[in-house]
Amino acid sequence: MFQLSELQHDALVEIFNLGVGRAAAAMSRIVGEEVSMSVPMITFQSRAEVAKALGSAEGRRISAVAQHFEGAFHTEAFLMFPEEKSLEIVRLMVGQSLSLEELSEMEQEAMSEIGNIILNSCMGAFANAAGKELRGSLPTYHAGTGDDILGLSGKEWDGVVLTLKIDFNIERHHIYGYVAFLLDMPALQDLQRYIDDYLARLMG
Amino acid sequence: MTTVLVVDDSKVSRLLSKQYILNRHPDWAIAEAASGEEAIDKLQTVTPDLVLLDLNMPGMGGLAAVEKIQAKCPTAHITLLTANVQDATRDKANALGIGFAEKPITEACIDRIIAVFENE
Amino acid sequence: MQLSLLQGVLKAVRAGIIVFDAEQRIVFWNQWMEQHSQMPAADMQGKSFTDVFPDMVDGRTHVAIRAALENNFASLLSQTLNKAPFPLYANAADVANHVRMQQAVHVMPLEIASLSRHCVVQITDVSMAVSREKKLRELASELESQTLVDGMTGIANRRRFDLHLDDEFRRAKRNTSPLSLIMIDVDYFKDYNDNYGHQHGDQCLVQIAGALSSVLNRSRDLVARYGGEEFTVVLPDTNEDGAMQIAEAMRAEIEGLQIEHAYSGVAKFVTASLGVSTLVPDHMSKTGTLIHAADRALYQAKRSGRNCVVMYSDKKKSE
Numbered sequence: 235m236f237q238l239s240e241l242q243h244d245a246l247v248e249i250f251n252l253g254v255g256r257a258a259a260a261m262s263r264i265v266g267e268e269v270s271m272s273v274p275m276i277t278f279q280s281r282a283e284v285a286k287a288l289g290s291a292e293g294r295r296i297s298a299v300a301q302h303f304e305g306a307f308h309t310e311a312f313l314m315f316p317e318e319k320s321l322e323i324v325r326l327m328v329g330q331s332l333s334l335e336e337l338s339e340m341e342q343e344a345m346s347e348i349g350n351i352i353l354n355s356c357m358g359a360f361a362n363a364a365g366k367e368l369r370g371s372l373p374t375y376h377a378g379t380g381d382d383i384l385g386l387s388g389k390e391w392d393g394v395v396l397t398l399k400i401d402f403n404i405e406r407h408h409i410y411g412y413v414a415f416l417l418d419m420p421a422l423q424d425l426q427r428y429i430d431d432y433l434a435r436l437m438g
Numbered sequence: 439m440t441t442v443l444v445v446d447d448s449k450v451s452r453l454l455s456k457q458y459i460l461n462r463h464p465d466w467a468i469a470e471a472a473s474g475e476e477a478i479d480k481l482q483t484v485t486p487d488l489v490l491l492d493l494n495m496p497g498m499g500g501l502a503a504v505e506k507i508q509a510k511c512p513t514a515h516i517t518l519l520t521a522n523v524q525d526a527t528r529d530k531a532n533a534l535g536i537g538f539a540e541k542p543i544t545e546a547c548i549d550r551i552i553a554v555f556e557n558e
Numbered sequence: 559m560q561l562s563l564l565q566g567v568l569k570a571v572r573a574g575i576i577v578f579d580a581e582q583r584i585v586f587w588n589q590w591m592e593q594h595s596q597m598p599a600a601d602m603q604g605k606s607f608t609d610v611f612p613d614m615v616d617g618r619t620h621v622a623i624r625a626a627l628e629n630n631f632a633s634l635l636s637q638t639l640n641k642a643p644f645p646l647y648a649n650a651a652d653v654a655n656h657v658r659m660q661q662a663v664h665v666m667p668l669e670i671a672s673l674s675r676h677c678v679v680q681i682t683d684v685s686m687a688v689s690r691e692k693k694l695r696e697l698a699s700e701l702e703s704q705t706l707v708d709g710m711t712g713i714a715n716r717r718r719f720d721l722h723l724d725d726e727f728r729r730a731k732r733n734t735s736p737l738s739l740i741m742i743d744v745d746y747f748k749d750y751n752d753n754y755g756h757q758h759g760d761q762c763l764v765q766i767a768g769a770l771s772s773v774l775n776r777s778r779d780l781v782a783r784y785g786g787e788e789f790t791v792v793l794p795d796t797n798e799d800g801a802m803q804i805a806e807a808m809r810a811e812i813e814g815l816q817i818e819h820a821y822s823g824v825a826k827f828v829t830a831s832l833g834v835s836t837l838v839p840d841h842m843s844k845t846g847t848l849i850h851a852a853d854r855a856l857y858q859a860k861r862s863g864r865n866c867v868v869m870y871s872d873k874k875k876s877e
Binding site for chain 2: 244248253254258259269270362363437
């Protein structure tokens with residue numbers, strides 16, 4: 235499976251920590267409470283492996299916010315939480331909720347905005363570091379198993395998923411989620427090249 | 439001679455900070471630590487005048503390390519670094535009597551930290 | 559497409575559309591915006607975001623506009639997290655009362671050849687959706703308060719018990735018939751929970767609820783979950799002897815479940831203590847008397863060594 239060098243890995247983790255750190259600051263302004271987010275770990279896996287880790291085989295349902303990025307490189311990005319955790323997050327951000335088993339329409343919209351903030355922040359941090367231009371789409375909300383969500387792009391696909399484990403803290407609540415980027419071979423090569431360019435510029 | 443202790447779990451961040459500090463002051467001594475625990479250890483052999491402390495680290499985070507560092511080196515000037523700047527962060531830094539700076543670590547960012555340190 | 563046709567479309571569209579240029583100046587402000595902001599397009603042309611919306615500087619909307627212009631990113635501002643970012647009103651009455659329209663905002667970057675970057679802000683009135691959700695919320699909350707069933711065990715909840723007891727008490731008063739009450743408390747339940755875990759604790763209660771229900775067969779008899787590990791039974795038209803028989807049968811059923819309990823101070827299996835009271839209510843009686851009596855009897859049962867049934871008696875028992 236694809237691997238980065240230690241330094242490349244370190245650079246990427248730091249870039250994403252920058253991204254989620256800023257997203258947390260933005261979310262704390264919305265909710266008026268202390269919010270912190272970090273990326274303790276990143277991995278490169280196959281789509282099947284990620285779906286398995288998300289409990290697809292057991293039918294575990296996830297809430298996901300999806301966005302499409304293109305330009306300097308091309309990726310489908312997802313923010314994912316187990317469905318009941320997304321209920322918790324919306325409740326915490328909004329202050330109350332319908333306490334149904336699923337998110338209502340308006341709550342899905344709120345979740346979409348949260349995904350939008352986090353994904354834009356992560357990709358923004360990466361684009362700035364790489365010195366490259368990207369285009370980002372509006373967020374869409376989906377609920378289903380990991381297989382359902384990651385299979386959204388439809389086609390038979392043999393690329394790699396860059397997965398970030400997200401540690402989300404709000405009002406003493408501790409919630410784990412994931413950000414995932416679907417990367418095909420060209421995108422993966424682009425990613426590596428941009429990280430190398432970034433490191434070269436830093437050391438230069 | 440001025441000694442700086444750079445504490446950050448990211449190697450790249452430590453490299454950046456070190457580089458930018460040395461650009462400004464090639465004669466300063468830079469020590470590094472990858473965690474809060476390592477930083478406390480380092481204090482046995484190093485007495486820093488300035489400490490750059492990443493807020494978000496696994497294990498003993500930046501905040502927990504502050505008090506331990508202040509206990510061992512009461513005169514050290516400590517600055518917290520974080521990408522997540524919100525009121526709670528500001529309040530905590532003020533309560534501890536330390537400064538903080540916003541990531542990403544750029545030359546300008548380090549210059550500002552040094553300026554504040556030198557004006558103390 | 560002809561320019562005049564396009565202009566007609568933008569005039570007819572039922573959503574607010576603002577276009578900003580790379581310097582955050584307004585270059586387009588459609589008719590919907592005019593109508594709902596009370597600010598004419600002619601006044602808006604060329605003005606900067608910070609001039610027109612000074613209160614919104616550096617807020618979520620401003621950040622989104624900058625992200626569109628600088629990074630080419632699209633943003634969504636949900637109504638739930640951003641109630642009414644722009645000063646827009648549904649009608650004149652709302653303007654007078656300072657009631658802003660509920661808005662959903664989309665910010666999209668515009669990349670058009672031969673032009674520098676622009677961004678489009680689209681604003682939709684979501685007041686209908688908001689009031690629908692409010693109604694949903696009220697209905698859900700009402701439903702919750704009306705429920706008469708204990709979610710975990712499936713038997714009656716305390717609310718149902720209170721209502722039923724009131725009904726039967728009134729009936730017993732009218733007919734001068736005896737009404738009996740049994741209060742049941744699982745022995746050493748905290749120790750069970752602490753050692754076997756809450757999931758097992760819950761399962762245990764579910765089994766006990768089932769066992770208690772199996773003893774009753776009259777339509778007006780009712781077993782309810784009174785609290786954490788407490789149950790009550792209402793027995794209309796039942797005298798002391800009848801009530802004691804049923805209580806003893808219940809005690810035996812629970813013991814008969816043989817739910818292992820290595821931490822019980824009284825047996826190897828889960829047991830319960832039962833307190834029984836009976837009353838033929840007169841015009842002065844209150845349900846509280848019956849409940850209090852059953853409670854005292856339960857307390858006696860605990861003191862007598864648990865896993866037993868005690869009938870309430872006025873006379874002080876000498877030990």
